[in-house]
Amino acid sequence: MAGKGVFKEILDGDVFKYYVDGEWRRSCSGQFINVQNPSTRKPMFRVQACTQDEVNRCIDSAKAAQKIWARTPLWKRAEALHRCAAIMKEQKAPIADCLVKEVAKALKDAVVEVVRSGDLLSYTAEEGIRILSEGKFLVSDPFPGNERNKYCLSSKIPLGVILAIPPFNYPVNLAVSKMGPALIAGNAVVLKPPTQGAVSCLHMVHTFHLAGFPKGLISAVTGKGADIGDFLTMHPGINCISFTGGCETGIAISKKAGMIPLQMELGGKDSCIILEDADLELAATNIIKGGFSYSGQRCTAVKVVLAMECIADQLVCKVNAKLAKLTIGMPEDDCDITPVISETSANFIEGLVHDARHKGARLHQEWRREGNLIWPILIDHVRPDMRIAWEEPFGPILPVIRIKTVEEGIHHCNANNFALQGCIFTRSFDKAIMISDAMESGTIQINSAPGRGPDHFPFQVKNFQFTIFTSNKVSKSLR
Numbered sequence: 199m200a201g202k203g204v205f206k207e208i209l210d211g212d213v214f215k216y217y218v219d220g221e222w223r224r225s226c227s228g229q230f231i232n233v234q235n236p237s238t239r240k241p242m243f244r245v246q247a248c249t250q251d252e253v254n255r256c257i258d259s260a261k262a263a264q265k266i267w268a269r270t271p272l273w274k275r276a277e278a279l280h281r282c283a284a285i286m287k288e289q290k291a292p293i294a295d296c297l298v299k300e301v302a303k304a305l306k307d308a309v310v311e312v313v314r315s316g317d318l319l320s321y322t323a324e325e326g327i328r329i330l331s332e333g334k335f336l337v338s339d340p341f342p343g344n345e346r347n348k349y350c351l352s353s354k355i356p357l358g359v360i361l362a363i364p365p366f367n368y369p370v371n372l373a374v375s376k377m378g379p380a381l382i383a384g385n386a387v388v389l390k391p392p393t394q395g396a397v398s399c400l401h402m403v404h405t406f407h408l409a410g411f412p413k414g415l416i417s418a419v420t421g422k423g424a425d426i427g428d429f430l431t432m433h434p435g436i437n438c439i440s441f442t443g444g445c446e447t448g449i450a451i452s453k454k455a456g457m458i459p460l461q462m463e464l465g466g467k468d469s470c471i472i473l474e475d476a477d478l479e480l481a482a483t484n485i486i487k488g489g490f491s492y493s494g495q496r497c498t499a500v501k502v503v504l505a506m507e508c509i510a511d512q513l514v515c516k517v518n519a520k521l522a523k524l525t526i527g528m529p530e531d532d533c534d535i536t537p538v539i540s541e542t543s544a545n546f547i548e549g550l551v552h553d554a555r556h557k558g559a560r561l562h563q564e565w566r567r568e569g570n571l572i573w574p575i576l577i578d579h580v581r582p583d584m585r586i587a588w589e590e591p592f593g594p595i596l597p598v599i600r601i602k603t604v605e606e607g608i609h610h611c612n613a614n615n616f617a618l619q620g621c622i623f624t625r626s627f628d629k630a631i632m633i634s635d636a637m638e639s640g641t642i643q644i645n646s647a648p649g650r651g652p653d654h655f656p657f658q659v660k661n662f663q664f665t666i667f668t669s670n671k672v673s674k675s676l677r
C-alpha cells in the first residue's frame with residue numbers, strides 16, 4: 199500500500215522522494231538509503247540520501263515561507279491543521295501499513311498512532327487559538343521607583359524555522375507532536391525523519407501537502423542522522439531544535455547546536471515501585487502493559503520494577519502468569535511482542551541479559567531469539583552491579599529489584615541517569631503522594647503504568663509544548 203493512491207506522487211520508481219518547496223523531488227546525490235523491515239531483516243523501502251545543498255534549499259524556503267505564515271491569521275492556520283488532521287485520519291490504513299513494515303509495530307497499534315496524531319493536530323489547533331491569542335498588559339508602578347507612566351503589551355511571536363527530529367518508535371506521532379505546535383504558532387518546519395520510520399513520516403508529510411499548507415513551509419529531508427545530522431543541527435538558519443531520541447544523540451546535539459532553544463525528549467529508565475499494600479493483580483497487569491507494549495520500545499515503558507521483598511514472590515508469580523499469555527510473532531498478525539527495530543538493538547538486549555545471568559540474576563523464562571524477535575523475559579533478583587539495573591534495554595526484558603525499604607526504591611530511582619516517568623502501586627494515597635514527591639522524575643503515575651497520553655497532558659518537567667516554539671515579544675512600550 200505504500201506509495202499508492204493519494205501517495206503515488208511521493209514515490210519515484212522504488213525510491214521515496216524528499217519534500218521541498220511544496221514538491222516531491224529526487225535527490226541530486228543519486229544515492230539512496232535502505233530502510234530495513236525489522237521482521238525480515240531485509241531492505242523494505244528506499245529513501246533519498248539528501249545533500250547539504252538540498253538541506254540549504256529546504257531551510258531557505260522555510261525562512262521565506264515562515265515570514266508569510268507568521269502573518270497568516272491564526273484561525274486560518276488552525277483551519278489548515280484541522281484539514282490535515284482529517285486527511286491523516288482518512289489515510290490511516292496506508293500510513294499504518296508503513297509503520298508495520300519499517301518499525302514492526304503491531305497493526306492495531308500502528309493505526310492508533312496515526313489516529314492519535316490526527317487528534318493531536320486538531321487539539322493543537324484549538325489550544326493554539328486560545329494560548330496564542332492571549333498576551334500580557336503590564337503597568338510600571340508595581341515595580342519600586344516607578345510612577346504609573348509606562349505601559350507594556352507583550353504577545354507571543356514565532357521563533358522561525360524549527361528543526362524536528364523524531365525517533366523510530368513513534369515516527370509519525372512524535373513528528374506530528376513537534377510539527378503541530380510549531381505550525382500553529384507561526385513557525386516553519388524542517389523535518390528529519392528517523393531512517394527506520396522515514397517512509398511513514400513521508401506519507402504523514404504528504405497529508406500536510408494535501409491539506410494545502412504553503413509551499414516551503416514544511417520540508418522533509420531524508421538521510422542518515424550520522425551523515426546529515428550535524429549539518430542540520432549546526433545550521434545557522436535553524437532557530438530551534440525539537441529532538442526526541444536517545445540520550446547520547448541528544449546530548450551530542452546539545453553540545454553542537456548554537457544559541458538556540460532546544461527541546462530534548464530523551465531516554466528513560468522508568469521505575470515502578472510496588473509497596474507491600476499494593477493491589478498486586480492491578481500492579482501485575484500494569485507491569486505487563488507498561489513493560490512489554492510494543493516490545494518495550496517506548497520511552498515511557500516500565501524499565502525497572504522495585505518491589506518490596508515481602509510481596510515480591512507473589513508479584514513475580516502474577517507477572518509471569520500474564521507474561522505467558524503474550525503472543526509473540528509478526529506485527530502483521532497483531533502480536534503483542536514483535537521483532538525489535540534492528541539487529542544491533544537485539545544484540546544489545548542480548549548483552550544485557552547475558553550480563554545479568556552471568557552475575558547471578560534469575561531468568562524466569564528461557565532466553566530465546568530468532569532474528570530480531572526476542573521472547574519476553576522477567577529478570578529477577580537483579581542487583582545494582584548488573585547493567586540491566588541502570589541501562590535502557592528498549593526491548594522485551596524487564597528487571598525486578600527486590601527492596602527492603604521504600605527509601606531504597608526511591609534511591610534507586612533517583613540514582614538513575616534518566617528518570618523520565620515512574621509509577622507507584624499502593625493503596626495508601628498519602629504514601630503515593632509522598633513517594634511521588636521524592637521521585638526525581640518528570641511524571642509519576644499512581645496505580646497505573648507510565649504513559650504519555652492522553653496527549654494533551656504535559657509531558658515535560660517544566661515546559662508546556664507551545665512555549666518552546668514562541669518567544670515573548672514586547673510589542674509596545676508607551677509613555
Ligand SMILES: NC(=O)C1=CN([C@@H]2O[C@H](COP(=O)(O)OP(=O)(O)OC[C@H]3O[C@@H](n4cnc5c(N)ncnc54)[C@H](OP(=O)(O)O)[C@@H]3O)[C@@H](O)[C@H]2O)C=CC1
Pocket residue numbers: 363364365366367368372390391392393394421422423424426427428431442443444445447448451463464465466496497498590592618
Ligand atoms: N522522552 C521521550 O519523549 C522519548 C524518548 N525516546 C528515546 O529514543 C530512543 C530510541 O529512539 P532512536 O530512534 O533509536 O534514537 P536515536 O537517538 O538513535 O535517533 C533519534 C533521531 O535522531 C537522528 N539522529 C541520529 N544521529 C543524529 C545526529 N548526529 N544529528 C541529528 N540527528 C541525528 C536519528 O536519525 P537516523 O535514524 O537517521 O539515525 C533519529 O531521527 C530511546 O532512548 C527512547 O527512550 C523515544 C520516544 C520518546
Ligand SMILES: O=C(O)[C@H](O)COP(=O)(O)O
Pocket residue numbers: 367368372495496497498499648649650651
Ligand atoms: O516513545 C515513547 O515512549 C512515547 O513518546 C510514549 O508514548 P506512549 O506512552 O503513549 O506509548
